[in-house]
Amino acid sequence: MLFGMLIAPYVFPYSNATVAIVMSAMCWAVVAVVYGMFVSSMPRSGGDYIWMSRTLHPAGAYGLCWFQIIIFGAWTYFNTTAAASIGVLPLASFFGLKGVVAWITSFQGVFLWASFWIIAAYLVVVAGMKVVAWYQRIVFPLLLIALAVYVITAFWFGHDAFVATFNSQFNSAFNTSNAYQFVIDQAPTPKTWHLDLWQCFLVVPVLPVGIAVAYGGPQIIGEVKGIGRLRTALWTFVGTSFAQAIEAGLATAAFFYLAGPVFISAIGYQFAEGTALGAQMSQSMFVTYINMLMVKQPILVLLIGLGPIFANMMYYPYPYLMISRYLFGMSFDRLLPTKIVEVERRTRSPIYAVTFVLILNLLWAFIISYYSEYTVWYLGSASIGYQFLPLGVVIAGLFFAYRARTKSIWEVSPASKYKLGGVPWITICSAISVVFLVYSIWGTWTFPFYGGSDPRSLLSYLAVFIIAVIAFYYAAWYRKTKQGIPISLAFTQVPPE
Amino acid sequence: MVQKFLRVFFATDLHASEMCFRKFLRAPEIYGADVLIMGGDVTGKQLVPIVPQKDGSFVSSFFEEKRILRSENEVKAFEELVSRSGSYPLRTDEDTFRALMGDPEKMAQKFQEVALGTVARWVRMIEEKLSNSKVKVYITGGNDDDFAINEIIDKSSYIINPDCRVVFVDETHPMASIGYSNITPWKLPRDIPEEELEKRIDGMLQNAGDVKNCIFNFHVPPVDSTLDTCMRLDASVYPPKPIIHGGQPDLYGAGSTAVRKAIECYKPLLGLFGHIHESSGMTKIGRTVCFNPGSEYSEGILKGLLFTLDEKGLKGHLFTSL
Numbered sequence: 001m002l003f004g005m006l007i008a009p010y011v012f013p014y015s016n017a018t019v020a021i022v023m024s025a026m027c028w029a030v031v032a033v034v035y036g037m038f039v040s041s042m043p044r045s046g047g048d049y050i051w052m053s054r055t056l057h058p059a060g061a062y063g064l065c066w067f068q069i070i071i072f073g074a075w076t077y078f079n080t081t082a083a084a085s086i087g088v089l090p091l092a093s094f095f096g097l098k099g100v101v102a103w104i105t106s107f108q109g110v111f112l113w114a115s116f117w118i119i120a121a122y123l124v125v126v127a128g129m130k131v132v133a134w135y136q137r138i139v140f141p142l143l144l145i146a147l148a149v150y151v152i153t154a155f156w157f158g159h160d161a162f163v164a165t166f167n168s169q170f171n172s173a174f175n176t177s178n179a180y181q182f183v184i185d186q187a188p189t190p191k192t193w194h195l196d197l198w199q200c201f202l203v204v205p206v207l208p209v210g211i212a213v214a215y216g217g218p219q220i221i222g223e224v225k226g227i228g229r230l231r232t233a234l235w236t237f238v239g240t241s242f243a244q245a246i247e248a249g250l251a252t253a254a255f256f257y258l259a260g261p262v263f264i265s266a267i268g269y270q271f272a273e274g275t276a277l278g279a280q281m282s283q284s285m286f287v288t289y290i291n292m293l294m295v296k297q298p299i300l301v302l303l304i305g306l307g308p309i310f311a312n313m314m315y316y317p318y319p320y321l322m323i324s325r326y327l328f329g330m331s332f333d334r335l336l337p338t339k340i341v342e343v344e345r346r347t348r349s350p351i352y353a354v355t356f357v358l359i360l361n362l363l364w365a366f367i368i369s370y371y372s373e374y375t376v377w378y379l380g381s382a383s384i385g386y387q388f389l390p391l392g393v394v395i396a397g398l399f400f401a402y403r404a405r406t407k408s409i410w411e412v413s414p415a416s417k418y419k420l421g422g423v424p425w426i427t428i429c430s431a432i433s434v435v436f437l438v439y440s441i442w443g444t445w446t447f448p449f450y451g452g453s454d455p456r457s458l459l460s461y462l463a464v465f466i467i468a469v470i471a472f473y474y475a476a477w478y479r480k481t482k483q484g485i486p487i488s489l490a491f492t493q494v495p496p497e
Numbered sequence: 498m499v500q501k502f503l504r505v506f507f508a509t510d511l512h513a514s515e516m517c518f519r520k521f522l523r524a525p526e527i528y529g530a531d532v533l534i535m536g537g538d539v540t541g542k543q544l545v546p547i548v549p550q551k552d553g554s555f556v557s558s559f560f561e562e563k564r565i566l567r568s569e570n571e572v573k574a575f576e577e578l579v580s581r582s583g584s585y586p587l588r589t590d591e592d593t594f595r596a597l598m599g600d601p602e603k604m605a606q607k608f609q610e611v612a613l614g615t616v617a618r619w620v621r622m623i624e625e626k627l628s629n630s631k632v633k634v635y636i637t638g639g640n641d642d643d644f645a646i647n648e649i650i651d652k653s654s655y656i657i658n659p660d661c662r663v664v665f666v667d668e669t670h671p672m673a674s675i676g677y678s679n680i681t682p683w684k685l686p687r688d689i690p691e692e693e694l695e696k697r698i699d700g701m702l703q704n705a706g707d708v709k710n711c712i713f714n715f716h717v718p719p720v721d722s723t724l725d726t727c728m729r730l731d732a733s734v735y736p737p738k739p740i741i742h743g744g745q746p747d748l749y750g751a752g753s754t755a756v757r758k759a760i761e762c763y764k765p766l767l768g769l770f771g772h773i774h775e776s777s778g779m780t781k782i783g784r785t786v787c788f789n790p791g792s793e794y795s796e797g798i799l800k801g802l803l804f805t806l807d808e809k810g811l812k813g814h815l816f817t818s819l
Contacts, residue, residue: 044818333815333816334814338779342779342781345722345750348748405819409796409819412578412581412582413796479813483813484805484813485803485814487815489527489528489803489815490815492527493819494524494527494799494817495523495527497519
């Protein structure tokens with residue numbers, strides 16, 4: 001998101017990230033419709049894995065989910081560090097808490113900060129879905145308040161105040177009397193600006209708007225009562241996809257208004273090219289820190305700083321929910337040990353599955369904090385990697401209404417009556433989603449500054465996929481020969497007599 | 498080399514879903530099952546009248562949606578949809594329809610007539626399909642089922658009704674079955690108090706001998722087992738409504754204390770349960786592995802449990818759901 005706000009306007013000079021967010025949201029909303037229709041047809045814990053394994057191929061679904069699991073194991077860590085760099089660090093700098101600044105920027109500080117939130121999120125999820133719901137019910141309004149403060153102060157103080165604050169902060173560092181203009185002059189970007197929708201469309205692949213919320217729901221659907229009703233399912237996925245877009249869009253719009261598109265494009269040049277000037281501004285600090293300096297009032301500053309913290313806190317439980325439910329579904333199909341399926345009596349939480357995610361999260365936190373040079377081997381293409389799973393789901397959506405083993409399920413689904421020219425809406429939305437996601441993956445692959453196409457990590461994904469597929473067939477062999485159960489029967493439709 | 502196991506397929510809470518039953522019939526062929534067990538709640542939930550109109554069309558209502566059917570093909574397709582989802586389509590004229598709507602007792606009688614007719618037809622279909630095979634078929638009633646279905650099943654020379662007794666599925670594994678349940682808000686035919694359920698279970702198992710290899714085929718799951726999680730209902734209104742707190746349904750374990758006590762006391766090999774459709778899963782209570790395959794009968798999805806036994810006990814299991 002930060003990249004989308006700052007660097008994309010440089011690479012695509014006449015683009016506007018806010019407009020791109022709106023476009024991206026509309027595309028992701030179509031993906032969310034596919035998810036919503038799947039949920040209302042097959043409301044099962046394990047979502048993506050269940051739909052792909054039943055519609056397409058179980059081994060492929062298993063492999064695809066496993067490399068996704070490993071990517072998502074790092075997600076909470078990244079959200080905690082985003083909260084730290086965009087929220088905690090500027091706050092600490094503003095209030096002169098040098099010790100906190102030093103700590104939060106050290107390896108140990110980052111690791112401990114991330115570990116604390118990883119464990120806190122684990123405790124929330126283990127406590128059960130009621131507690132998760134209460135957690136979100138508390139954090140979300142706080143996020144809205146902080147966002148409102150940020151947006152309102154941005155439009156209240158306005159562009160001139162931003163320029164003045166930026167100059168006061170950086171004039172001496174850049175040895176100039178007008179640091180704002182100095183930054184613009186350093187960059188080989190257009191000095192005038194007009195909105196070009198095509199350029200905005202090119203930004204779309206790098207904006208992960210909607211991915212998180214498209215994911216947030218499906219895996220827990222077995223536990224969300226009423227999700228089998230189509231309206232509830234669509235409201236959940238499409239609604240929250242747009243909610244995220246509105247949140248991101250407002251923040252971006254406010255920033256574009258404050259800083260101006262030409263300046264942002266120039267800033268993007270500095271960050272994209274890794275210049276000394278860019279390093280002086282520090283990408284993550286820059287966005288909220290200048291606002292804080294502009295606003296000055298401590299309570300408002302605190303809310304501005306808390307905004308990114310709350311925004312990221314919303315996502316802390318997601319990897320636990322997503323991954324544990326994948327594991328739950330796989331264990332149900334006897335592809336993983338039975339222990340994974342065990343549910344704690346009081347909280348009804350699949351505690352072993354959630355604990356696995358905790359270990360994965362902490363492992364990633366340790367590796368990224370202390371051995372970050374190795375993480376490129378897996379996370380270097382994460383921006384592409386986490387799009388493969390929804391691509392698998394929408395491909396499943398293309399065939400869901402037609403494949404012999406899922407057709408009868410579709411026909412009794414509440415979504416089945418919605419057709420256009422005799423073609424089910426799930427098929428139409430899936431076709432559109434396939435086009436969009438292929439474009440998005442291609443865009444992320446080819447977009448050089450996003451760094452989304454590290455061949456080492458792509459090879460790692462392939463390796464994990466292949467290992468998982470081998471593990472699938474081993475599990476199938478074991479269950480059949482040692483236990484007399486062909487697990488292929490879990491994916492076999494029984495044709496009625 | 499594949500070892501020899503006894504393969505058992507268990508499905509429950511079919512609730513008159515024609516689609517689920519027709520899939521159940523093919524379980525021996527598709528799953529290679531040696532034994533079929535149909536758990537309780539065999540009968541459906543409602544009659545769906547289809548009433549002819551003066552213009553030649555038919556009108557009906559299904560899941561609160563009015564349907565106008567303009568041809569015989571449409572009516573047949575609608576009847577199939579209704580049957581598939583566990584309700585009973587009933588073609589009837591306007592006068593009979595009004596008489597049934599105005600008289601709950603007549604409606605109940607008609608419902609029972611249709612429901613028992615469906616059970617009898619199912620029994621015949623099982624006999625025609627499987628009686629020449631070596632497959633053993635057991636069918637019990639559940640708390641939703643009228644006692645009259647016992648007579649229909651008992652009349653069959655092929656299907657075994659194991660309700661409230663102990664039978665042997667093979668030489669090593671006895672099976673104790675009971676279709677009664679603890680009291681529910683729905684006031685159903687086989688709802689009984691926990692004390693009475695406990696007495697019935699103890700009475701059944703008194704002469705069962707060594708139950709360490711026993712399969713408990715009890716319709717209602719043990720309390721607080723995670724196989725019995727459902728929404729708490731406000732029974733002061735009819736139909737009972739879910740209780741919602743802060744936007745979240747209040748969930749609780751609706752299972753039976755008597756069943757849990759029996760498992761803890763007798764320590765059988767495994768337990769097969771149903772009753773709570775949305776609580777599919779497995780758990781262990783002491784040495785007893787307990788399963789509830791759940792039910793999605795209204796979607797025509799046959800949720801079941803395939804498991805294998807040998808002389809040492811439970812070897813493997815797999816939940817099926819297509």
